[in-house]
Amino acid sequence: MSAEPMGAEEFGELASSIRLAMNGVMDGKPDAVDTALAVLLAEGHLLIEDVPGVGKTMLARALARCIDGSVNRIQFTPDLLPADITGVSVYRQQLGTFEFTPGPIFAHIVIGDEINRASPKTQSALLECMEEGLVTVDGHTHALAAPFLVVATQNPIEMEGTYALPEAQRDRFMARISIGYPDAESEARMVRDREHGSPLERLAPVIDVTGLRRMIATVREIYVSPAVERYAVAIVQATREEPALRLGASPRATLQLVRAARARAAMDGRDFVLPDDIDALATTVLSHRMLLVPRAQHPDGRPARSVDEVVERIVAATTVPVPSAGG
Structure with a gap:
């Protein structure tokens, strides 16, 4: 096309x-x-x-x-x-x-x-x-x-x-x-x-x-900085290491998260993607791909009620990139 x-x-x-x-x-x-x-x-x-x-x-x-x-x-x-x-x-x-x-x-x-x-x-x-x-x-x-x-x-x-x-x-x-x-x-x-x-x-x-x-x-032309790309990758990779999940997100999920973030940025009138776009879409794009382990728990011992809750915690714990001269 x-x-x-x-x-x-x-x-x-x-x-x-x-x-x-x-x-x-x-x-x-x-x-x-x-x-x-x-x-x-x-x-x-x-x-x-x-x-x-x-x-x-x-x-x-x-x-x-x-x-x-x-x-x-x-x-x-x-x-x-x-x-x-x-x-x-x-x-x-x-x-x-x-x-x-x-x-x-x-x-x-x-x-x-x-x-x-x-x-x-x-x-x-x-x-x-x-x-x-x-x-x-x-x-x-x-x-x-x-x-x-x-x-x-x-x-x-x-x-x-x-x-x-x-x-x-x-x-x-x-x-x-x-x-x-x-x-x-x-x-x-x-x-x-x-x-x-x-x-x-x-x-x-x-x-x-x-x-x-x-x-x-x-939408394809919307710019994604290397820092934001790394941020999306870090979130997805964290799902694969999360002990509460028996199935993490795939590389396809990373690609689709970034593509969806491009569309969100364009709809907001921007020609570049922000970490906020990744944050806003992470649960919607990632959670349906993953499965909880039986009796999944948070690190503090509380039971994990849903995959959405686990993804939200991962996003909150992932370091947000800050603007720099090198992008």
Whole structure:
């Protein structure tokens, strides 16, 4: 995907327009909206995990509606097969040849609804797609659209009828977010606004695929100093040495943390990444990739309640780089 970066003013106006459109659908959830947009601009994939009914699919559909590109939705169920996602080769008797019929994965934005209701075998059909932007069927490789984004929703694994996502699958998602319940005021406004239809019906595209490619090219140009790079690496490496974790973050996690930080900096109107960008995104980008050891504890002996808590402690304990003449 080759595109010319755009100026800071144009980028800021488009980012604000997308935010405004999505916030009109997602009442009181600006942080979730900002993270979803950052993942899109950083060329990642987004996992939205929460209990049913809080707007996971609504957020995914709102992001998709803002982009004037191809969008497909896959409803993950226990009987879904890998070929139902990637496509199949169909034999054409008249021609005596096989013809590839693309599956729903061939779109700019793919919404995977309740991804953890499908079996691990079916989930694995996404591995090549999400990492390489390719699909291989019957020995032939097909390129996916560019840009390409998977927005998957899942219910907590304690819910009935769910499978835990394999580690390799989780690691391919740049970020995981939770929507959470709205506050009372936002929920009351939602009731009023949706008496006469869904706000999604009024949501019009804000940007076309060409414009999105230029925004992504702009994010790629954001400067990351060597000191900030080392800071991101130090945080990720600390997760591999943390005794409360039996699985730390991968090198892929480091790359995605820095890419997400670039997008956050651009959305804030800066052409350089700050340590604050790394801090703000560390938990969202890293925690879903890691696993606690049984009965994990803090150094002071207190039990560790969640991976998020461990990541927050690691970030707080990592030395923040200070500006210097050498960068």
